[in-house]
Amino acid sequence: MDASVPREALGKRISVTQGLTALLAAAAVGAGLWALPGRFGTVNREAKFWGGTPVHLRLLQEAAGFELRAGIYPFAAQIIPPTATYAVITGPQAHFKRANAADAVAGFGQLYLLPRMPTDLAHAQYVISYGALLRYGGLDIHFSHIWNFKPGLAVAEIAR
Amino acid sequence: MTPRDVAGILASDAVFLVVGYALLFGLGLVRSWVRALRFVGLALFAGWAVVGVLASLLLVAGGSLALWEVLALAAAATLAGAAPARRVPAARPVPVLRERGLPLAAAVVGAAVVVVYLLDLLRQTTKEVTTAWDANSFWLPKAAAIVVQNGIHTGPATIEGMFNPDYPIFAPAQEAISWRFTGNLHVEALPTQHWIVAVAFLAAAAALLADRVRPAILWPGLALVVLMPAFEGLIGSSLGDEPLAMLLGLGALAGGVWLGSRDPRLLVVCGVLLTAAAWTKVEGLWGALLVVVMLAVATRLRPWRVLLPLLLAPIVFIVPWRVWTRDHHIVSSGAVPYANLAHPSLLWAARGRLWTALADTPGYLVDPGAWLLAVPVAVLLAVLIFRVRADLAVYTWGLVVLAFLGNVAVYWVSAAPIQNYIETSAPRVVSSNAVTCALLLPLLFSVAAAPSPEAQPATPGERRRQAAPAR
Numbered sequence: 001m002d003a004s005v006p007r008e009a010l011g012k013r014i015s016v017t018q019g020l021t022a023l024l025a026a027a028a029v030g031a032g033l034w035a036l037p038g039r040f041g042t043v044n045r046e047a048k049f050w051g052g053t054p055v056h057l058r059l060l061q062e063a064a065g066f067e068l069r070a071g072i073y074p075f076a077a078q079i080i081p082p083t084a085t086y087a088v089i090t091g092p093q094a095h096f097k098r099a100n101a102a103d104a105v106a107g108f109g110q111l112y113l114l115p116r117m118p119t120d121l122a123h124a125q126y127v128i129s130y131g132a133l134l135r136y137g138g139l140d141i142h143f144s145h146i147w148n149f150k151p152g153l154a155v156a157e158i159a160r
Numbered sequence: 161m162t163p164r165d166v167a168g169i170l171a172s173d174a175v176f177l178v179v180g181y182a183l184l185f186g187l188g189l190v191r192s193w194v195r196a197l198r199f200v201g202l203a204l205f206a207g208w209a210v211v212g213v214l215a216s217l218l219l220v221a222g223g224s225l226a227l228w229e230v231l232a233l234a235a236a237a238t239l240a241g242a243a244p245a246r247r248v249p250a251a252r253p254v255p256v257l258r259e260r261g262l263p264l265a266a267a268v269v270g271a272a273v274v275v276v277y278l279l280d281l282l283r284q285t286t287k288e289v290t291t292a293w294d295a296n297s298f299w300l301p302k303a304a305a306i307v308v309q310n311g312i313h314t315g316p317a318t319i320e321g322m323f324n325p326d327y328p329i330f331a332p333a334q335e336a337i338s339w340r341f342t343g344n345l346h347v348e349a350l351p352t353q354h355w356i357v358a359v360a361f362l363a364a365a366a367a368l369l370a371d372r373v374r375p376a377i378l379w380p381g382l383a384l385v386v387l388m389p390a391f392e393g394l395i396g397s398s399l400g401d402e403p404l405a406m407l408l409g410l411g412a413l414a415g416g417v418w419l420g421s422r423d424p425r426l427l428v429v430c431g432v433l434l435t436a437a438a439w440t441k442v443e444g445l446w447g448a449l450l451v452v453v454m455l456a457v458a459t460r461l462r463p464w465r466v467l468l469p470l471l472l473a474p475i476v477f478i479v480p481w482r483v484w485t486r487d488h489h490i491v492s493s494g495a496v497p498y499a500n501l502a503h504p505s506l507l508w509a510a511r512g513r514l515w516t517a518l519a520d521t522p523g524y525l526v527d528p529g530a531w532l533l534a535v536p537v538a539v540l541l542a543v544l545i546f547r548v549r550a551d552l553a554v555y556t557w558g559l560v561v562l563a564f565l566g567n568v569a570v571y572w573v574s575a576a577p578i579q580n581y582i583e584t585s586a587p588r589v590v591s592s593n594a595v596t597c598a599l600l601l602p603l604l605f606s607v608a609a610a611p612s613p614e615a616q617p618a619t620p621g622e623r624r625r626q627a628a629p630a631r
Contacts, residue, residue, distance in 0.1 A: 050287035123316030
């Protein structure tokens with residue numbers, strides 16, 4: 001022990017533990033301060049973005065992020081009755097631009113199309129075609145009506 | 161959001177609040193207006209957890225989760241929660257800690273950051289809808305199926321045909337409750353409800369720590385929680401990871417506080433939250449059991465009589481779901497073959513996956529861009545406090561390390577392509593671990609910052625002399 005240090009001061013001396021704790025506290029607070037402006041900035045940008053997007057388009061925002069032609073969902077919502085079931089199928093005319101986009105077609109339409117419930121092709125009352133060739137009999141399904149939206153995009157009622 | 165959405169959301173939260181207060185009243189945690197104010201967040205959060213579990217059980221029993229059923233469940237839970245009040249005495253009132261001077265300023269700044277940031281976040285949540293893939297593809301469609309089809313069913317166009325049909329249904333049940341109260345299927349109403357639950361979660365953490373952690377540590381600590389970018393990303397996401405992280409995190413915090421106080425009331429709160437966690441996702445049960453096991457290890461199993469019910473609660477309450485999925489032949493679309501862990505030859509053959517998981521997963525857990533420094537600081541603090549609070553140190557290490565190894569084990573035994581699996585899931589699945597660390601930080605800092613034994617005067621005489629006022 002250093003004899004020059006008054007004994008009364010020993011009780012006030014900062015221990016190694018407290019010193020390291022202070023360092024960790026400084027690191028944690030520093031990280032928080034580093035994040036602070038960015039967090040507020042991100043939240044404000046998000047709030048502004050969502051505020052400027054009409055309610056009916058908010059649900060389609062992520063589908064647009066996958067560069068999907070999201071207009072098919074509002075089109076389908078006009079045709080498929082709220083109590084009906086539907087299946088989403090894709091095909092060679094889809095021309096997807098991003099990876100996983102084929103999976104995203106069915107996923108990102110579900111919330112927009114509520115309360116219509118998705119199901120598999122064998123049990124669906126309607127089909128939303130994203131690039132599938134409905135007219136050429138490849139699906140072995142008979143349709144009572146087909147509504148074309150754009151080339152490659154259509155909604156069809158299955159004849160059962 | 162429409163005015164009806166707002167009214168519906170607030171009505172559902174009023175119900176949760178009543179249920180939660182009844183539970184806390186029965187436990188003796190809330191027997192005065194002052195304590196009611198302090199525990200308002202815990203009451204709402206615990207009520208939300210209780211109603212969520214009961215609603216899930218009701219769905220399994222064939223209920224439709226109609227509004228009257230939710231209200232009846234809540235009434236029953238309120239009566240049952242308050243019933244023990246006659247026998248359970250009020251908790252010994254421990255005054256909350258207060259500050260003066262510079263520490264007070266630090267506490268005020270921390271609290272201001274929490275409040276201002278959460279209010280800012282409210283502006284976002286009232287306008288946004290979730291864009292998370294899993295929420296779009298199965299979490300919210302499951303909730304919609306509950307509402308549209310009046311319960312859970314199997315067959316075409318039901319939850320059976322959606323991704324992960326074997327996942328427990330706490331999160332879809334909660335969304336369905338929100339929709340029952342709003343009377344529609346407005347997806348844009350949900351993030352605000354999630355925001356309210358997140359606020360309750362933070363207020364609950366503050367209430368649990370208020371008599372143990374100085375405000376100068378507590379409020380900056382909670383500010384760090386809300387500022388974690390990935391935590392903000394969870395709020396309103398409608399992912400199962402969102403309730404899982406909050407329930408496991410707050411349950412672990414209640415357990416951590418119990419280590420210091422040994423108040424059994426905290427274990428009941430912990431048990432409620434862990435049981436709800438077991439109903440959120442498949443791994444929720446494992447996370448809940450890990451918390452209990454680490455409490456047992458930290459206490460060397462001495463209080464096993466109170467820990468045993470805590471261990472059994474999540475298991476017993478999740479059994480009905482497991483029975484229902486088995487009876488209805490629900491096949492998981494992304495099942496993790498945990499049984500492979502018992503086959504050394506399979507594990508050896510997949511050792512490449514293990515090295516990949518061990519190399520890649522830690523980066524997500526300690527990513528400062530997602531979780532700031534919550535995990536590394538918590539681990540290092542646990543090292544520092546080992547000499548004075550070995551129980552809390554071991555508890556913290558165990559939760560962090562074993563939860564991490566659990567994640568790695570899943571990647572190891574799964575058959576999914578490892579790189580894609582890690583990239584698409586690791587940012588989410590580490591959230592429970594990171595949120596738990598962030599919640600434990602104020603408690604760990606509080607212990608570490610306390611005067612250590614070696615800094616204390618050596619003799620009682622010296623201690624008296626130092627305590628005496630200067631002449």
